[in-house]
Amino acid sequence: MAFIEIKDLFKRFKKVTAVNHINLEVQQGEMLTLLGPSGCGKTTTLRCIAGLEKPDGGEIIIDGKSMITQGFVQPSNRGIGMVFQNYAVWPHMKVYQNVVYGLKVQNLPRRTLQEKAQQVLDVVGLNGLEDRYPSQLSGGQQQRVALARALIRNPKVLLLDEPLSNLDAKLREKMRFEIKSLVRRMGITSVYVTHDQAEAMVISDRVVVMNAGNVEQVGKPEEIYDQPANRFVADFIGAMNFIPGEVAEVPKDSETVYVHTVLGKKIRCRKGLDPAAAGLKVFASIRPEDVAVAERPVPEMENQFKGVLAHKAYLGNFLYYFININDIMIRAQVSHHVTQEEGDELYFYFNPDKCLILS
Amino acid sequence: MSRGNLALSAFLWFVIALFVIYPLSILVLESFKIAGTDTRGIQNYLEFFQDTYYLKTFANTLVLSALVLLTTTLFGIPLAYILARYRQRGKTVFTALILLPIVLPAYAGVFAFIIFFGKYGTANLLLMEIGLIQTPVNFIYGLHGLVFVQALHMLPFIVLSLSAGFTNIDPSFEEAAEVEGASGFRRFCTVTLPLCTPSYLAGAVIVFLWPFTDWLTPMILGQVDFLPSIAYINIAYHFTDMHRKYMGIVAVVLSSTVCIALFLLARWWVEKKKYTGLSKGTTSEGRVIEPSLLIKSVSYLYMIFIAILVLLIPVVLGLAAFSRRWVFEPFPDYWTLDNFRAILVETPLLIQNTFVFSGLALIFGVVFGLPAAYLIVRTRVPGKDALDFMITLMLAFPGMAVGVSYLLAFWQGIPLATHWIIMPIALFTRRLPYFLRMAHSSYLQLDVSLEEASEVSGVGKFRTFMNISLPLLLKGVLVGVVMFFVMAFQEISTAIFLYRGGWETLPIGIFLNWHRGMEFGIAAAMAFLMIVITFILLLIIARISGGILKAAWGPGGT
Numbered sequence A: 001m002a003f004i005e006i007k008d009l010f011k012r013f014k015k016v017t018a019v020n021h022i023n024l025e026v027q028q029g030e031m032l033t034l035l036g037p038s039g040c041g042k043t044t045t046l047r048c049i050a051g052l053e054k055p056d057g058g059e060i061i062i063d064g065k066s067m068i069t070q071g072f073v074q075p076s077n078r079g080i081g082m083v084f085q086n087y088a089v090w091p092h093m094k095v096y097q098n099v100v101y102g103l104k105v106q107n108l109p110r111r112t113l114q115e116k117a118q119q120v121l122d123v124v125g126l127n128g129l130e131d132r133y134p135s136q137l138s139g140g141q142q143q144r145v146a147l148a149r150a151l152i153r154n155p156k157v158l159l160l161d162e163p164l165s166n167l168d169a170k171l172r173e174k175m176r177f178e179i180k181s182l183v184r185r186m187g188i189t190s191v192y193v194t195h196d197q198a199e200a201m202v203i204s205d206r207v208v209v210m211n212a213g214n215v216e217q218v219g220k221p222e223e224i225y226d227q228p229a230n231r232f233v234a235d236f237i238g239a240m241n242f243i244p245g246e247v248a249e250v251p252k253d254s255e256t257v258y259v260h261t262v263l264g265k266k267i268r269c270r271k272g273l274d275p276a277a278a279g280l281k282v283f284a285s286i287r288p289e290d291v292a293v294a295e296r297p298v299p300e301m302e303n304q305f306k307g308v309l310a311h312k313a314y315l316g317n318f319l320y321y322f323i324n325i326n327d328i329m330i331r332a333q334v335s336h337h338v339t340q341e342e343g344d345e346l347y348f349y350f351n352p353d354k355c356l357i358l359s
Numbered sequence B: 001m002s003r004g005n006l007a008l009s010a011f012l013w014f015v016i017a018l019f020v021i022y023p024l025s026i027l028v029l030e031s032f033k034i035a036g037t038d039t040r041g042i043q044n045y046l047e048f049f050q051d052t053y054y055l056k057t058f059a060n061t062l063v064l065s066a067l068v069l070l071t072t073t074l075f076g077i078p079l080a081y082i083l084a085r086y087r088q089r090g091k092t093v094f095t096a097l098i099l100l101p102i103v104l105p106a107y108a109g110v111f112a113f114i115i116f117f118g119k120y121g122t123a124n125l126l127l128m129e130i131g132l133i134q135t136p137v138n139f140i141y142g143l144h145g146l147v148f149v150q151a152l153h154m155l156p157f158i159v160l161s162l163s164a165g166f167t168n169i170d171p172s173f174e175e176a177a178e179v180e181g182a183s184g185f186r187r188f189c190t191v192t193l194p195l196c197t198p199s200y201l202a203g204a205v206i207v208f209l210w211p212f213t214d215w216l217t218p219m220i221l222g223q224v225d226f227l228p229s230i231a232y233i234n235i236a237y238h239f240t241d242m243h244r245k246y247m248g249i250v251a252v253v254l255s256s257t258v259c260i261a262l263f264l265l266a267r268w269w270v271e272k273k274k275y276t277g278l279s280k281g282t283t284s285e286g287r288v289i290e291p292s293l294l295i296k297s298v299s300y301l302y303m304i305f306i307a308i309l310v311l312l313i314p315v316v317l318g319l320a321a322f323s324r325r326w327v328f329e330p331f332p333d334y335w336t337l338d339n340f341r342a343i344l345v346e347t348p349l350l351i352q353n354t355f356v357f358s359g360l361a362l363i364f365g366v367v368f369g370l371p372a373a374y375l376i377v378r379t380r381v382p383g384k385d386a387l388d389f390m391i392t393l394m395l396a397f398p399g400m401a402v403g404v405s406y407l408l409a410f411w412q413g414i415p416l417a418t419h420w421i422i423m424p425i426a427l428f429t430r431r432l433p434y435f436l437r438m439a440h441s442s443y444l445q446l447d448v449s450l451e452e453a454s455e456v457s458g459v460g461k462f463r464t465f466m467n468i469s470l471p472l473l474l475k476g477v478l479v480g481v482v483m484f485f486v487m488a489f490q491e492i493s494t495a496i497f498l499y500r501g502g503w504e505t506l507p508i509g510i511f512l513n514w515h516r517g518m519e520f521g522i523a524a525a526m527a528f529l530m531i532v533i534t535f536i537l538l539l540i541i542a543r544i545s546g547g548i549l550k551a552a553w554g555p556g557g558t
Helices: A042-050 A095-104 A110-124 A139-151 A169-186 A197-203 A221-226 A231-236 B003-031 B043-050 B052-085 B091-102 B106-117 B122-129 B143-168 B171-179 B184-212 B216-220 B227-237 B242-273 B293-321 B338-346 B349-378 B384-393 B399-409 B422-445 B448-456 B461-489 B506-515 B520-545 B548-553
Strands: A004-013 A016-026 A031-035 A057-062 A080-083 A157-161 A189-194 A206-211 A214-219 A241-249 A256-261 A267-270 A281-286 A291-294 A304-314 A319-325 A328-334 A345-350 A356-358
Touching: A004 A042, A016 A042, A016 A214, A031 A042, A031 A169, A031 A197, A042 A057, A042 A080, A042 A157, A042 A189, A042 A206, A080 A139, A080 B171, A095 A110, A095 A139, A110 A139, A110 A169, A139 A157, A139 A169, A139 B171, A169 A197, A189 A197, A197 A221, A206 A221, A206 A231, A214 A221, A214 A231, A231 A241, A231 A281, A231 A356, A241 A328, A256 A281, A267 A356, A291 A328, B003 B242, B003 B349, B003 B384, B003 B399, B003 B422, B043 B052, B043 B242, B052 B091, B052 B143, B052 B184, B052 B227, B052 B242, B052 B293, B091 B143, B091 B293, B106 B122, B106 B143, B106 B216, B106 B293, B106 B506, B106 B520, B143 B184, B143 B216, B143 B293, B171 B184, B184 B227, B184 B242, B216 B227, B227 B242, B227 B399, B242 B399, B293 B520, B338 B349, B338 B520, B349 B384, B349 B422, B349 B461, B349 B506, B384 B422, B399 B422, B422 B461, B448 B461, B461 B520, B506 B520
Parallel strands: A031 A189, A031 A206, A080 A157, A157 A189
Antiparallel strands: A004 A016, A004 A057, A206 A214, A241 A256, A241 A281, A256 A267, A281 A356, A291 A345, A304 A319, A304 A345, A319 A328
């Protein structure tokens, strides 16, 4: 049985449905990320797990114990640690007082407090800053205080609500790895909320993509990227070219589907997760890095088209080509060594194994 | 930095120098004068601090301040918490009622409570009638009554600042404590309250300073051994006894010093301790709780209790205003309009004066305040911060200090005090911060690029102000205007020193009717009339700013 089970969770704010009857499971020791645009219900779901919101329906089970249906369990009794988006490090308390607050509430002896604080400050790398006030710390250090405070009571579950969104880009990338390795080492079951897809990819064992209160897809990062369940997921995770068309034929005993599009020739695509039938309106979808570009046509290459380079965008480690074909703009990611100029005609082709059909 | 801005700055500084700095320095100089000689020295101050009576008044005032602060804090914390955090019906009405004393003149409250809680007042008579007590209980005359009246008057300031604090705390601070396992009460004491200290302090200092300013309430309640009261008595009753007059001025200077010092100390501390910068993205509503039925009922009872005390003021004054010979009866039994006839028909001058003086003060206020707000918010003219500081400081100055200093400064030398124009000028100086703060804050919210867009289109600074800024500022400015008028309308501490025969205003009329032992009913009718006018003005503000709540929350200071 899963360590955290969320069954049919429903939460509404006035007339807006924030979480629409979702089901989720988190395995013991797993790092699960709730990913989605703002307002998709990810934070509300997390706050329901924490007990900071009372759901309007459904059940949450943590470590075999009901949190909702057999009497609402208060946040303080759920055995959780939580890191808040703005850290919520109390500005009127020193680092030490912040960190041991949860233990002090239990009236533990001072020796124990000091030992535990020492350990946990060691873990997050804040030794020697016990007597500082939060206003004397950098954003990253405050983040660590929040983490230490969440960890000191050895929680069964660690909840993180966009913990890195207030840090600058460089620090954010560093902290991703730190949090991941820390949580791995301690083996805590954790739920992580973010709207940053790159962060979700790096940090999680599994990702839950949410939109408008619903779960769109659950899977390992590479599954979500390579096999997006629908157009929303494909668009939200990474970049994707969507070419509208309809299914032309579905050869039996084959993994491929042919799609009629405005590009002219039929495109050969990989069969998606959903069953496809001829006549179905779909999008032939391909990621920019899977679009290859050539000056001359490549003989006998499948899914090959001719277009005009409308615009080049330089992005540092690579270039984006915006290729115009029949008023459709195709994005291709190319390396530096290409020589085409804007206005040049060129050939491009899609790898059939990477070309998906999405509804 | 344009020449126009410099000229404007010079004009504003001239006004401040003439009407603030000059009279206040005369006041300080006068306090060093030694009676019977032409010399100056620190003898007056030495005497003050060696005389056991004066020392006693000083100590009494401190004790009173502490008691008033303690009372308002004890009653204010639950009240502010209920208003800020509980989701309840009728919250708006209760908030408006509880905050009402801010806009009611302090003397109106005292009169109402004397009638209701006096020796043979309604409360005592009713209690004796049902046989709970045999002889009247002294509810009001004495230190306890003084604390009660002043605390009720100042309660809104504590409630306002604390509930602003409760609302502005980032909810996650408390949620973090909740997750860490702290119970409700512990969370409140270790996280919520400490985080509120800066906003609490902002209100607490105003409350603490009130007994250093309010000379009238102690006198009406027969308690004169307080610093402002003794200053008033020494100056107003013993104007010919030079020594007592100087000692009175010393008392005024000392209470002003205490006010200014504590005011600045609190400002400095609040500035230092501000925690708000540390958190991002607070919701406008803050944390709101759905209380249990029991807590809900208790909090309703509590709010009703406070609201009844507040409502006693207009109700009792109304009863007294429409009756005659209300003595030894719990409720009046002879109803009449005589009192109003006396005010409205026989001596309409008082009402006329009140409106003329407040209206003129208001015009001065707008003419001075709008350019001042512009200068402070939008330019980098040197000395603009000092200007802002000087005007804000007027919030802390006791009204008596302004009145006495005007009397001293504008008698000889610049003989303004012989003309009635001194009255609106004094009101303008005293209430200026109310208007300026309102104009200032709405100016801050006005995006500068809206004005820059006009200037780039080739329109000059002055026309930009008239065409773009003023229309956009109008709402805030109008609220400031009405608030200024309300405060000028009920002003007494300054005016009482400056009025001469024929210049009396309604508040002075109330005081004189009480003081000369004339008809109590007329004083009550005047106070009632003022409450009605204030209420109408408040409704106007509510209309402008879209809500009675905002209307009541706007003002601050005494």
